[in-house]
Amino acid sequence: MPDAVLDDISHRRYxxxxxxxxxxxxxxxxxxxxxxxxxxxxxxxxxxxxxxxxCPGNKRAQGDVNPKYESTFVFxxxxxxxxxxxxxxxxxxxxxxxxxxxxxxxxxxxxxxxTFSPAHNLTLADLKPVEIIPVxxxxxxxxxxxxxxxxxxxAVAGPTSLPPQTHDGDLAAPxxxxxxxxxxxxxxxxxxxxxxxxxxxxxxxxxxPEEPGLELVQLQxxxxxxxxxxxxxxxxxxxxxxxxxxxxxxxxxxALCPWWAVWPFEVMILSKEHKRCLLDLDEQERQDxxxxxxxxxxxxxNLFETHxxxxxxxxxxxxxxxxEEIESSHFHMHFYPPLLRSATVRxxxxxxxxxxxxxxxxxxxxxxxxxxxxxxxLYRSKLE
Numbered sequence: 001m002p003d004a005v006l007d008d009i010s011h012r013r014y015x016x017x018x019x020x021x022x023x024x025x026x027x028x029x030x031x032x033x034x035x036x037x038x039x040x041x042x043x044x045x046x047x048x049x050x051x052x053x054x055c056p057g058n059k060r061a062q063g064d065v066n067p068k069y070e071s072t073f074v075f076x077x078x079x080x081x082x083x084x085x086x087x088x089x090x091x092x093x094x095x096x097x098x099x100x101x102x103x104x105x106x107x108x109x110x111x112x113x114x115t116f117s118p119a120h121n122l123t124l125a126d127l128k129p130v131e132i133i134p135v136x137x138x139x140x141x142x143x144x145x146x147x148x149x150x151x152x153x154x155a156v157a158g159p160t161s162l163p164p165q166t167h168d169g170d171l172a173a174p175x176x177x178x179x180x181x182x183x184x185x186x187x188x189x190x191x192x193x194x195x196x197x198x199x200x201x202x203x204x205x206x207x208x209p210e211e212p213g214l215e216l217v218q219l220q221x222x223x224x225x226x227x228x229x230x231x232x233x234x235x236x237x238x239x240x241x242x243x244x245x246x247x248x249x250x251x252x253x254x255a256l257c258p259w260w261a262v263w264p265f266e267v268m269i270l271s272k273e274h275k276r277c278l279l280d281l282d283e284q285e286r287q288d289x290x291x292x293x294x295x296x297x298x299x300x301x302n303l304f305e306t307h308x309x310x311x312x313x314x315x316x317x318x319x320x321x322x323x324e325e326i327e328s329s330h331f332h333m334h335f336y337p338p339l340l341r342s343a344t345v346r347x348x349x350x351x352x353x354x355x356x357x358x359x360x361x362x363x364x365x366x367x368x369x370x371x372x373x374x375x376x377x378l379y380r381s382k383l384e
Contacts, residue, residue, distance in 0.1 A: 015260035016222065016231060017215050022262055023352075023359040023367045026366075033198055042383050045121035045196055045342060047322060048070070053068040054197035056118045062296040070372045074171060082109035082205055084175050109205035112171075114138055116198045121185065123198045123307065125297035132290040139183050139314070140278040140286075146204055147279075148177050148320035152327070156279050159357055178204040180212060180318045188309025190346065200312075203309070204319065232330040236272045245364050247371040248295040252281075252288035255296050257364035257371070263331065264340045264347050264360060265294050265303065265367050276329045277316035296376045302374040306343035311336045 013019045042161060056068045062078045089106045091099075114125060116135050144157040185200035186193045189204045208216070210301055222231035239245060239256050247267060248255040254270045261268075269292045275281060281289065300308035317329035340347040340362075 003104060007366075012357075013260050015049070015258075016235075017218055017260070019214070019218050021357055022260055023114045023357055024363060025361055026192050026363050028361040034070050037210065038214055043121055043126075043380055047121055047196070049120045052120055052195065052297075054113070054115050054147050054195055054199055056122050060243075069115070069118055071134045072351070073118065074112055074138060074142070076115050076171065077111040077201070080109075080111035082107055082111060082312055083202065084108055086109055103208065107205055107207055108156075108176065109203060110174055111204075112142065112202040114202060116143075116200065120197050123297065123301075125301045126307070126380070127294065129162065129287065129290040129294045132293055135200075136278070136281075136286050136289055140281070142202055143181055143183075143278050143316075145182055146174055146319050151317075151320060152265060152323055153197075153277060153279055153317060156261055164217075164376055174204065174207070179206055180204070181322050182209060182210050182212070182313060184311065184313040186311050188307060190309040191311050193309075194264075208318060211320075215315060216318070216325060216329065219330060220233040220324055223324075223328045230328070230330055232270055232332060233274050235274070236270050239270075240272070245368045247299065248292060250288045250291055252285045253292040255292050257368040259364060261364045261367070262349075262360060262364050263338065264265045265337050265371060266364075267335040267337075269293065269296065271331050275331040276326060278314075293333075297370075298378050299371045299374040300337060302379050303370060304339060304343040305379045308337060308339060309337055312337075 006024075007026050008025070009026045010023065012023055014021055015157055030087070033233075047056055050058065052058055054066070054073075056066055056070075056073070059065050060075075060078055064075070064078070066073060066075075083207070086106070086108060089104070091104070094102075116122070117127065117131065119126075124135075147157045148155050181202060181204045183200065183202050187198075223229065239254060240249070245256045245259065246254055247257065249272075252271060252273075254272060255267055256270065258268045259267060268291070271285075275285075297308075297313055300310065312333060312335045314333050315329075316331045317326045338346040338348075347360075349358065
């Protein structure tokens with residue numbers, strides 16, 4: 001176990017993935033709690049909703065009609081944050097001070113929406129691992145379809161087309177080479193999800209976004225300073241030995257509350273061996289990833305017996321990058337959930353967190369223990 005004194009004293013923990021720090025205040029969990037207590041929430045959504053823009057056969061907001069899909073379904077977001085075509089921008093007569101302090105660069109890209117299944121009321125926590133595999137396969141095919149032909153990953157990508165084959169044929173191929181693909185899911189209204197039909201998103205952009213960019217700098221630095229060793233492989237081996245923050249593990253993946261976690265029940269799914277991206281996973285490893293996702297999301301829902309909100313994202317090798325960038329990348333998934341004490345009591349990153357640095361009360365070790373104990377059948381299955 002970690003030093004017992006860390007359960008009682010304020011301390012800072014270092015995040016080697018970002019090169020940043022977090023303040024931990026575990027003594028604050030001893031505060032008496034007189035807040036609201038909730039009963040277990042039941043599923044109230046129907047299997048199909050005729051007014052849902054994402055259900056099979058329904059019309060979307062801008063008039064397109066979804067096919068009668070039976071597995072995952074992919075389409076270009078009707079309200080994309082970035083687009084492939086836009087007006088060009090060329091600043092003129094900009095002096096040195098302005099170009100330094102008022103920097104700007106245009107961004108183009110493409111935004112996809114992926115429904116996890118035809119069912120309007122089945123989240124990843126409700127799906128069995130075998131039912132999550134099509135989601136992983138869809139992520140993988142989308143990633144492969146956007147890989148640069150100059151990338152070392154192109155050799156393992158193989159020929160592919162964008163999924164799925166709808167009634168109208170395949171989605172159009174990208175018209176440019178993009179730098180990065182961010183796969184993510186916002187679950188629940190608390191995380192800004194605008195449609196309850198379980199779905200995720202995929203954004204590809206010409207630039208490398210800040211969060212994976214910070215990680216990539218740190219991963220390359222560690223590899224250079226440690227004779228080619230990979231940070232997250234070393235970290236996975238360390239956590240496997242200590243077993244203090246592990247929530248679940250199988251042959252390929254660890255699900256753990258990282259040492260440097262910011263959110264109360266933050267989890268990272270981490271490949272034990274060096275895997276650069278989804279393309280490096282074989283069939284068994286994809287099954288293991290589906291199992292890990294299932295275990296994490298089900299334990300989340302069981303913890304407070306509610307539809308547990310979170311933002312989840314995959315960090316992996318860029319679509320277009322140097323050999324060093326590609327080889328230093330390590331596939332992992334982040335889950336950032338806001339709940340703290342119950343289904344309605346949230347952790348807010350405000351005040352000190354916004355002005356100084358992130359702070360947490362419950363330690364990652366305590367959070368991992370609670371999530372380990374939240375295994376078993378999904379609580380909703382016992383309420384029917």
